[in-house]
Amino acid sequence: MRTWEVFRFETNVQLRRAATWLFFIGLPLLMMQLATVAYVEKARTGGFYVTAPLLMAEMTVIGSILSLLAAAAFAGDAAARDAETRLSPLLFTTPLGKSAFLAGRFLAALLLNAALAVAVQLGVFLALTSRTLEPSLSGPFRFATFAEAYLTFGLPNAFVTTACLFAAALLTRRSVTTFLVSVVLFALVVVSWQLVATRLGFWQLGQVMDPFGLTTLSNLSLTWTPAAKSVRSIPLDGTLLMNRFVWLLLSTAVLGFAAVRFGFTLAAAGAAQRGRRSRVVHADASSEAGVATVVARAAPIAPALALGHTTTISRFNVRTRLSQTGAIAWEAFRGVALSWSGLLLVALLIFLVLSWPTLMEDMGTAMLPTTEQLTRYLGSPELIWMIIPLFTVYYAGELVWRERDARVNDLTDTTPVPDGAQLAGRVLGLGLILVVLQAIRLLAGIFVQARLGYYNFEVGLYLRMLFGVQLVDYLLFAVLAVVVHVLVNQKYAGHLVVLLVYGLMRFAGSLGVEHNLAVYASDPGLAYSDMRGFDPYLGPFLWFKAYWSAWAFVLLVLAGVFAVRGREQDVRSRLRNARRRLTPRLRVAAAVAVGLVGMLGGFIFYNTNVLNAYRTTADQDAWRAEYERRYGRYKGVPQPMLNATTLRVELHPADRRAEVHGTYQLVNRTAWPIDTIHVATATLVSTSGLRFNRAATPLLRDDEYGHRSFKLAPALQPGDSVRLDFEVRFAPTGFVNGATDASVAANGTYIELRDWLPSIGYQTNRELGGVGARRQYGLATRPAVRALADTAARTNVAAGRERIALDVVVGTVAGQLAVAPGGLRRTWNEGARTYYQYATDVPIRNDVAIYSAKYIVRDAQWKNVAIQIVHHPRDTTNVDRMVRSVQASLEYFTTRFGPYPHRQLRMVEYPGRGNSLHSAPVNIAFREGFALFNPGSGATRLDFPFAVVAHEVAHQWWGNQLTPASVEGAPLLTESLAWYSAMGVVEATYGAPHLAALLAEMRSAYLVPGLRADVPLVRATDWLSVYRRGPFAMYALREYVGASLVDQALRTLLAKYGTGGREQPTALDLHRELRGVTPDSLAYLLDDLFLVNTFWDVATEAVSAERAGDGRYRVTLDVRARKVAVDSTGSEEDVSMNDFFEIGVYGRAPEHGQATPLYLRRHRVRSGTQRITVTVPEAPASVGIDPRTLLIDPNTSDNRRDVPPAAGPRSVDVLGAPQGRAR
């Protein structure tokens, strides 16, 4: 009954607060917006219904996260209000029991949070019903979907949140701690999901750790097919069930602990004993006595005398204002710096920076800790981007409310501090905190570098990155946060509004606002590269920041004018005060700021929208759709093919300008005469002077859509050729709203000519690809990739796949080396310019890049091939490794697959982060990021960059010689074969254990989270299939069939298609060649690997060993096996089998290294369980079925098992290393 009364009263209190209603109205609206914008789009691109249970669950969890703020307010208030309002003495002396009190309060908070979770779903419901969606998106609408999401996620999350927050407030007797715990819960979600699961790969752990279950949903989202997502409900079993159980239990325990610890006694006394502080400390009678004696003992001082001292010491001038502002800033800073939340933040930052080496590993390989990497690290979007903004919001609220929270505001408000100085002091204080945080990052960064033995500290770069670039953003946001808090004048509502604004800023793009003039503090982006510096991004960046700084000043004036000072906080008084505060001087300042906003904004607009065309994403989609609508009818029309290209490229790196004079030789390879030639001109450059060497009438010139057509007279006969001259000019004026085109840079020019030069015929790659987008623009649906069975595609040679003879002259400024495909024929100087002429010996695939920079060149040789590593002077770490890998690869591939057709092979560096490489004919491009791999030395360390280089060199065969038709399964012939080849090089160079380490590393990215629904390999196009499943399938085949036979099949395939005839190969050709070398007994395996999406699930369930005399051992395994075929919709079918599996028995491993097998042979294994017995010559340590995990098995950890001590007559155990193999 008393519980009920407490509950009723508490609920009433909360319902009478404006903030409560704000949450209950704001949150559904926010969810509605989010659901309409983000999730409908997600469903559209993902190809499933918006009513998908998975999507509903995801939105519910997002709602739980967004509700944290409200939950903090509810729970904090319910648990700590009495302590904070000092009602406790009255309350605790009533006959009300502690349990009734706590139960009532907690239930009230829980009710509100549970109701909020309903409000979330209401928002989603409104979003889904209030607008009409295209039929493909709206699936069956089931009430149960909502109910399930609520019961599985909404309600449990509300309980977990309420319990944790309530307990925190109860223990500390302060409601503000709930905000911090909210942040911790939020951080836990992100850390579980992004760090533990996605980045480190511990999906199981991440799923359990995540308090809200988002990681589980993310896992399902990666695993399920669109069809499954559309209809399947979230199964409450396994990890999810465990997660829910663990968190409900944990939060109940926390709550229970807090309830027990919570004494139903006075807060102040208890707090004082524990040395805790409470906001306002009040005296009790006992301590008064001590003070009185002090007073009595003190000799009275003549008051007048003492006061005389203070008569004329206050001065009021500009210096006073500055010093007052400084005092406020310092006080604010100190308040934060000494608070435990401040220390927590510092500790968190230091921890994160120190954890850098682990987090920045890629494929088990360390990266060089360059300054650029370290400064960017905390800004890395997927990891912890929200830490600093979140703390900024929190501290902005604390600083604005500091005086009022401590109720010292009457004292401070009556000091002669100008209103402006009060505001400026707060902003400065927050700024000071941010400066200190950046300084800590700087020191921690240098510490990390030193610890890793990297001594190139680049303090100047640290200062520019941390204080020049990032701090500007932080400060702009800090100003916004303070201003909002001042204007809103309600702490929690203020937090909510700032976070909302932050969300709008961050997701403005997906909400359809793309212009940086309209999104607070935004800019076109800035990237630093050691080669290129901040160019060419710095200029636009600074213009935008200047513009937003002017805005920030306007906001500050606004806040200064409307700031509350004194007791009156109603709108009328604030307006009245505002009028008085707008002094003429302030008016002038505000006018200047507004004028600056106008001028800077105007200048930027002139650059982004007048000098350059401003195109939103929607505009670009519309452009693509319109291109297809206008010229789609020319798709497949016979066109001549590019045969030879001659270019003269003039680079002006300092001005970011370039001109290209080019000549194409076009040949009619069709059987029909061609009278109309369609030329697609690129949009990044201006193309002019198109001229044929025979009469050609321009039929059409459409510059907007980059399409021209010419009528040839006479028509081009089959086998005949025609010359086409053209000029291309790249000369950007001003700057653009989007990312700046950095292809021509003062140092580090990298131009992919395909983006600049004209192409022949209708360009299919300009078409809109996404199913949803095509539907939106009324275009016919088509598969994203042409079908494997599409035989017409085999003869359709798209732009970039032609074979051309190339002759190119590149002119650049003296001091830079220009690089192009082919051999360097000639170098000469003309004035201050240097020219390089390159020409190819044999035709190359039309994939040409031009480089120019101040390079260092490492020359090496392999037989008649000149190897060059053309690199940035700093990036020397991997040069030797690259040379070794290229040499080893050339040796291995020429022996196995066929000759290398060129006399040069270069690896050329270009600016940019990331470690993707591109293997164009002759020249392999790698980014600066790849040069940062630092595998270290030692035999056990995986040399990942070595393998990557081998992979890229392999592309000179698989991709540049063997160019597949652009149909499904095409990347199997390039990426999968390149990895398969690289595995061979790694094994040949470093030995089998090193290859095993590489495979293990590759497998870790592959098996988690097991993406099972997929097409067979011959039709695969997704990353996982072509970079992982494909290479593993090839490797398994090699181990079953034999390396020489598999390689022989590849050699045959290459011989048939390697020179780029009219017919392009597909994955079926690969399968056919492999079938030719596979014995009939293993034909099933080839088909399982390539034609069916097969998984094997084998496990060793029990092992025993006994002595068999002569020191031999008889080992008995109980194994379980299963084979499953999974189709692309995710439906699984058990296939009965009697397949070959390796059975292995291993001895004890030597101290360093792996155990040699005592026995490794293939056995036939049926579906189900069976017993296998083998005899080995030594004591076995571990035993397994498919111990090397050659076959695709979602769970490889149960394949092997340790052997228990052998039964039988006792004898001295054999401890030495195994001496022989069973095979």
Add this chain to the structure above:
Amino acid sequence: MELRIRNVSKRYPNGVQALTDVTLTIPIGMYGLLGPNGAGKSSLMRTLATLQEPDEGSITLGEIDVLRQKDELRKTLGYLPQEFGLYPNVSAEDLLSHFAALEGITRRRLRKSTVESLLRQVNLWDVRKKRLGGYSGGMRQRFGIAVALLGNPKLLIVDEPTAGLDPVERVRFLNLLSALGEQSVVILSTHIVEDVSELCTRMAVIDRGRILLEAEPLEAVAALRGRIWRKVVDKTELPEVEAKYAVISTRLLAGRTVVHVYSLATPGPGFDSVAADLEDVYFSIMTGHFGAQTEASAVVA
């Protein structure tokens, strides 16, 4: 220099009429503002301290228009609110130094010596390094006084200052105030009559937002001479006495009740004439027998 309050009225947004047509002239010296809880004392004090604005009326301190030149006033204002908090994890010395900076004492040396002298004066010097969170109510009150005294205020407003102080502290504090009152306008709001009678040269009585009396305490007491009568009665007689006479106060004494009655002539048998004190003045005003509406003009003249 004097503080002139003219026709000040204030109604809060929730409808409470806090001040009605308050007009006062307050010269240099100690000035007592006496009134029961909720009379509008704090509203008036806060208005004087620039923390809120009246709906009507004007307030000037010498040349300073208090309502328009808030920053000017704040330079010479000392204010001790009735209720306030302090940052718990800061020491007294640090926080007072912070306030000194806010008060415009920019020179570090001066700030240091000012802080020291004030802390000694309010007897907190020995505990200056202690966190304010550990201060007792009396210590906090004394700290607030130090803050109010910073920067040599010409106008010192102290709202119920003696509430948390023990007798010794109270005396010390009041002495301090009266010393300050020699050069400044010091307004002391209180509901304790003794505070006013001991110190203030002038006083006003306020109730329900209206000034009921503005006078010098001694004169007010003098004006009551011969009009206060005392009788000791039984509890049972009390209703009868109250109905019959203008009772201004009752007090228990050894189980019986002492009744003070206001009357121009002797009210009857059993009543003794007593020498009126300020308390009697206050109670006479509160019960409506004496003050602005009745004879205030006569007394003030």
